[in-house]
Amino acid sequence: MQGVFTGFATIAVVIGVGVLLAHLRVVDLEAQQVLSRLAFFVASPALMVITLSRADVHSVLSANLIATSAGVVASAGLYCALARWVWHRGLGDATIGALSASYVNAGNLGIPIASYVLGNAALVAPTLLLQMLVLQPLGLAVLDADARGRAGSVWQVLTRPFRNPLTLGSLAGVVLALTGWTLPSALANPLGLIGNMAVPSMLVAYGIALRLGPGLGRAGSVTELATTSSIKLVLQPLVAWFVAAHLIGVEGHALLAIVVTSALPTAQNIFVHATRYGRATVLARDTILITTVGAVPVILLLAALLG
Template sequence: MQGVFTGFATIAVVIGVGALLAHLRIVDLDAQQILSRIAFFVASPALMVITLSRADVHQVLSANLVASIAGVVVAAGIYVALARWLWHRSLGETTIGALSAAYVNAGNLGIPVASYVLGDAAFVAPTLLLQMLVLQPLGLAFLDADAHGRTSSLWQVVSGPFKNPLTVGSLIGLLLSITGWTLPSYAADPLRLLGNMAVPCMLIAYGIALRLGPGLGKAGSRAELASTSVLKMLVQPLVAYLVASLVLGVEGHALLAIVVTSALPTAQNIFVHATRYHRATVLARDTILITTVGAVPVILLVAALLG
């Protein structure tokens, strides 16, 4: 259990640094925008090249992936239905809300949790690849289409993600993993150094927004925030558990890994996307906060029941 607390404590400290810097007026919301842009255009793509180049892509075809997809589809699908029929959100707002309800923190939190709690960082690889290569490109395609103010053609939807630096970085990393190629040190070392900025930039920018933005639940719909939080913390891991255990027959430690991975909180980079496209930034921010805090008891409970 120490790995769970260590992962969450690390995130909390770095977010706290951002909030403290904002409180002391060392930085402002302009700084938060700059940090988010650096993370989006430079640091995160570099991180994806390095991370995915070392991932075992064969695990994408595992039961872990099937159960994870089920959890994502149900959680995101429920939110999309509510957003379109009840709250009448735009395409961009609906996209950010759906990602907030189903896109897990598989990187800077999932990797340490998989390493220390599950005993192998490879358990998070299928989810990481699914999100980077499928969910994120689709989400960014919808956000790009919404930002243009017109309905995109099929070619724009298909080609749009390949113009996004995060998608390009992910595809380069996947290509390196599949082919077994290794980047020379003069290319890998700078990428690794730039990639190391990604998580701190995201978390500090998030802390600044927490301190200087509207208070929790003071902007937007509290019912909508409650929906994204419940879908992420409870519905997604529950669906993954039911599919894995009842449909796929997964048992033991493998089942624990699937449920714990699905119970991870909403990823901070959803807030980066929301900020970049100016869509549902408060909903993304507050969902990340609630699910990050709430994931601790949820994962501990899952570990106690299935461990």
């Protein structure tokens, strides 16, 4: 269980640094915007190149991915239905809400938990690749279309994800992994150094927003926040467990890996996307906070029941 506490404690400390810097007026909301843009346009694409180039991309074709995908589809689908028929959210806000309810922290939290709790960091690779290559490009394409006020031509819709820096970084990493090519050190070393800025930039920016932004739930619907958090922490792992255990027949440690990765909290980069496009930023911020705290007892319970 030490890996769970270590992963969450590391994130909490770095977020706390952002809160402290904002409280001491060392930085302001403009600095938060700069850090978010740095993470979105520069550091995160570099991180994706390095991370995915070392991943076992063949694992994305495993049957386990079916269960993971089912949890994502059920969670995002339920939120979208509620956003459309109950809260009447716009396209951009609904997209951020759906991502908040289904996009897990597979990188800076999923990797250490997979390493220390599950015993193998590669177990998070299917979820990471699903999000990087399918869910994130799709969400960013919708956000781009919403920001422009129109979807554009079919060609523009199809090519828009490939004009996004995060998608390009992810695809470059996958190409390297599939081909076995290795970047020369003159390129890999700077990319690695830049990529190392991604997670700290996201977390510090998130801490600044916590301190200087609206209070928890004050700028949005408390019911909506409770819904996104509940969907993420309860519905998504429950659907993944049902599909894996009863429809696919996964057992033992493999089943635990699927359910634990589905129960990870909402990823910090959803807040970066929300900030970048100016959509549902408070909902994304608060869902990340609640699910990050709530995931600790949920993952401990899952490890005790299925481990």
